[in-house]
Amino acid sequence: MIQTKNNLKPQDVVILLKIIALGDKSWFHHTIAKELGISQSEVSQSLNRSKYAGLIDGERKKVNKLAFTEFLLHGVSYVFPQQPGAMVRGIATAHSAAPLNKIIVATEKYVWPYAKGSDRGQAVEPLYSSVVEATKKDTELYELLTLVDAIRVGKIREKELAKKELEKRILDA
Incomplete structure (x- = not known):
């Protein structure tokens, strides 16, 4: 069993x-x-x-x-793997959001689907359904989650940059 x-x-x-x-x-x-x-x-x-x-x-x-x-x-x-989906309106995540969007310039955008979002990109399902609302009030949580999403959906470069930033933010905190 x-x-x-x-x-x-x-x-x-x-x-x-x-x-x-x-x-x-x-x-x-x-x-x-x-x-x-x-x-x-x-x-x-x-x-x-x-x-x-x-x-x-x-x-x-x-x-x-x-x-x-x-x-x-x-x-x-x-x-918790994730493959980017269809083009939707939403909130930027992974390398399309802070802090990685300051380092990485990419043509494709990834977003958490959200009708009131201001970005358009490929859908990435958030780890939990309430994440979008919760991160509106917590920038630190938002950035940590976007870094995790970069590990979940990114290419090698995005993943490595996200890993370094996550290590710094978690272990040095």
Whole structure:
């Protein structure tokens, strides 16, 4: 029998990135839930999965930055792969958004589908459906998620630049 209750889900990455984006600010399950548009019970279950995977400490408060960075750099593109889709209106992501859009000039644009978005590009499904709304209020989380998307959908150059920037932002924080 295959056990699946402890397998990571995409929202686990989003929640851990949100904790990192908060830095030294104190947080509670209900505040994370509200800011991300995820139920409080799902946040709790997510933190349990992350604890099981060794990505957060036993108290479920402090991200194991080394392990989480290792997972993002080498595993996220295999566990949560994404292929760019049809041209849609949305919010820029991957190399089309900050911080990589300051370094990379590309003809193709990637966006999270969003009817009120101001960009047009190939659709990239966000890690979790509430990400677009959540990132409107949190620039740090937005940039972390766009870097993760660059690893998920980018070519070699984009992936390498995103990996270096993620390492710097997570491990040096």
